[in-house]
Amino acid sequence: MNTDKAWIALLDEDEDDFLFWQHGFRSWAGAVELKWFKSAESFLSETATGPKPIAVVLDGVVPSGEEEAWLSTFLANDCCQNTPIYMLTGQFNEDDQQIYLALGATGYLIKPTSGEELQRIVVKVSGSQSTASVGLE
Template sequence: MDTLKPWVALLDEDEDDYIFWQHGFRQWAQHLDLYWFSSVTEFLSATSLGKDKPVALVMDGVVPDGEEMKWLSTLLLHPSCRQACLIMLSAEVAEPQRADFLRLGASDRLQKPIRLDELQLVVSTVSNHIARQTHA
């Protein structure tokens, strides 16, 4: 991927989710590009070939339930992800599980947005994580 703007990778099996997220980034995070990958394998294949790496990964439902910690560990070690904010989405966010993800190195674990006001909040949160990571 050769982009002029910093970019966020959305890892999500559902193309309709991508369209929803794309609206959010165009509306509230125009300084970032959003690229969609339907699987972790597709993302790793695409980013292994290019020089540009994402500034953030937003993951929703692309890893099997119960294996999130394993996949998070794997992604945090991958060269394409080392400098990126990793944010995992879920239908519900339990604080103990969120704390485990943060301890492991994730930037956040957020509730998946389903309404525009929730999307605006989550896109803003992702953008803020990127800004903090960039200035760290």
Template sequence: MNTNRQWVALLTEDEDDFAYWQFGFKKWASHIQLEWFATGDAFFDRPDLTTSPPNVLLLDGLIPSNDEPHWLHRILEHDCCQGLVVIMLADNFTDDEYQQFKALGASSFIIKPANQQELQKAVLSISQQAPVNT
């Protein structure tokens, strides 16, 4: 992978979610490559993760479901992910979830977009949060 190219990791078990987000990134943030990981382990198995970490990580339901706190903690403790922008995705967030994820190190939260206008807004917000690799 080109280490100068920005990339965003999407951790979700749902391939349809990836296709939806991929459409958005290709349309409104084509300078950023979106990569899909169906499990947290698949993310850590990426061969060049240490030398070319993502600019942003989008964390959505992983296998097993509702294990986001475990993965968020594990990801942010990993050497490659120190200071990583982590955006939590959900249909909604309870106050308890918001507080828990924030305490664990989540950078921000996005309600999953339900239409193209919301997707555009979310993709542009994510692309603005993606620091440029040097």
């Protein structure tokens, strides 16, 4: 694993989701590495001593009903200071979207179910620091 490469954290318990996202990053954001974390604790542990991600996609590792508390925890933690955090969800919920964005999330994303949706989201998330890094400029 190249530790000098810009990276994005995907926090999700589902390996199939990771493999799908990994395909997307390899296809449309080759300048950015996708790192997978099965728990919030493992992510916080790794970022306590190592390089910080350029963005975080938060899904599946947060117990249902505790999303707001975990988002606030991430936003206050050194690992995520000035780092875009995207909340990923299976279904759109306007109330959740408003809450997450008001708390400081960068975006509210619906899980991609097709290659086209995945491409759009990968370009958006990986372009949070610099669109030049994914060939958009």
